[in-house]
Amino acid sequence: MADNGIQPGAMAESLENAKSMSIIVTKGTLDWAYPPFILATTAAAMDVKVSMFFTFYGLGLLKKNLNLRVSPLGNAAMEMPMMGGHMRMPNIVGMLPGVTGMATSMMKGMIKKKGVASIEELREAAALSDVQMIACQMTMDLFEYKQSDMLDEVEYGGAATYMENALKSDINLYI
Numbered sequence: 001m002a003d004n005g006i007q008p009g010a011m012a013e014s015l016e017n018a019k020s021m022s023i024i025v026t027k028g029t030l031d032w033a034y035p036p037f038i039l040a041t042t043a044a045a046m047d048v049k050v051s052m053f054f055t056f057y058g059l060g061l062l063k064k065n066l067n068l069r070v071s072p073l074g075n076a077a078m079e080m081p082m083m084g085g086h087m088r089m090p091n092i093v094g095m096l097p098g099v100t101g102m103a104t105s106m107m108k109g110m111i112k113k114k115g116v117a118s119i120e121e122l123r124e125a126a127a128l129s130d131v132q133m134i135a136c137q138m139t140m141d142l143f144e145y146k147q148s149d150m151l152d153e154v155e156y157g158g159a160a161t162y163m164e165n166a167l168k169s170d171i172n173l174y175i
Contacts, residue, residue, distance in 0.1 A: 020049040022169040024162065025058035030068035030107055030119070033061050036175045037122035043171075044129035051169075052126070053162040055136035058175075059143065061119065062135050062150045068119060069104040127153040134161055 021043050025036045036058075040050045054062050061068075111118070117125070126133060134155045140147075147156070166172050 019043075019047075019171070020165075020169045021051075021171040021173065022162070022166040023050070023052045023173045023175060025052055025054045025061060025175055026056050027175065028057040028060035028068070030070045030104060032058075032175070033068055033119045034122075036173070037061075037119060037126060039173065039175075040131045041122055041125045041129055044126070044131050048171075050126075050129075051132040051134060051165040053134045053136065053157075053165070055139050059135055059139045059145065061123075062133060062154050063145075064149060064151055066119060069100055070107045071100060071103075123151065127151070132165075134165075136162075 021040070023036050023040060027033075036052060040052055043050050060066075110116075123133075132155060133151070133153060134157050135145075135150055137156050137158050139145075140156065147154075
């Protein structure tokens, strides 16, 4: 028997330590796009097998052309750094014309200033890290998206596809 350098039982131990993570992505705003992609790419870098299932408004994060915005409406915890402090944005302000654009511009400015990766960069990192990105076919049909609208790396499936991954995952996240 040839010596392959692997200690007896090492392969079995390696398989036992293998981890997997499944993430349902349901939100499509700029601020909600970061958590699933950061967690997915971090886990993949730690040798965790990751699948992301994009449904409803999260599906827009797989479109080739992104125009992500921040919605201050309904986000009572939203604070923006200003003049050395933090300013809370009351919900009622979010209803005013131009506030979404202003909040988006401020957030994109902070992201750039702090050197945070863009969502486009994080999507590319996910694809390069073999993160499985699955578009919900029902949502594709519901919102009348075409496969040509989506990134080339995207796979398509339904709830059963998600369940197959989730049932064998060590970690399941809903974002």
